[in-house]
Amino acid sequence: MASSPRSAPMAQLGVLLANRGTLAGARVRDALAGSGLTMRSAFTLTQLADGPVNQQALIDLLGVDPSALVAVLNELEGLGLVSRQRDPADRRRHIVALTPDGTRALHAVDSVLNKTDDDLFATLSPTERAHLERLLAKVTDPGACG
Template sequence: MAADSPHPRPDRLRALPSRLLGLASMRADRLIGDGLAAVGARKWHYAVLATLQEYGPASQSELSRRSGIYRSDMVAVLNLLADEGHVERTPDPADRRRNVITITESGRRRLAHLDALLADLQKQLLAPLDEHERGELVRLLRKLTGREDEEM
């Protein structure tokens, strides 16, 4: 049954927090994914650039841990970002078998552009909520995900 179906859903389905979270997640993923794709980016590109900007140069495995991107997927993400000039790979002076990844000036500009885009997309996603509700939603989601102690 399509999401825009005129047929009401059973009360049991409409009341399940897990289902509602799943629907909200699908909506958010679609909105963010489409918005990033429109400018030739993906969520993983943003995650790598944001991680490098915040924490500085890192090995591929460290980037994987900090960004949450699987190590097996990291190489493809870095290849694309390097091809676009957003990151540089250099041999690690302490261990020549490893590369150190650094964000470039082009990467910083790209990240600033993606930050602005994502801010707009977040506003679209949360448009039905007022400012207080938005803050409360974020607080509750952080609590549900066990992230309430992390600094913002």
């Protein structure tokens, strides 16, 4: 019985994506280090960009363990970037919002991450970058791209 041909070493898409993801993750972490933020804290700020969110909804949006979110929120609150207030409709819940400093930090993070993207994807045309973004969205959420 003939054996099936093997792909060339490191040619599997998952391996290539994991390898490039490691490189991209390191560059993003390095870029964020200058702002004193981690990827998790920066991503939390981005989830608050459209306005206050209750803490449980934020847990669901981020897909993190509640204790992990509490640690991130404690850090961000200590930096003066977010505030937590009791929900007037349900005193057991907290509403999380960006502070003015948090909004400024988010703009700075966006700028740093845009520069990092420009560096990472400098060899791609704008059309290729848009196509890659669509493909990655499709891989991570097959229902998102019909």
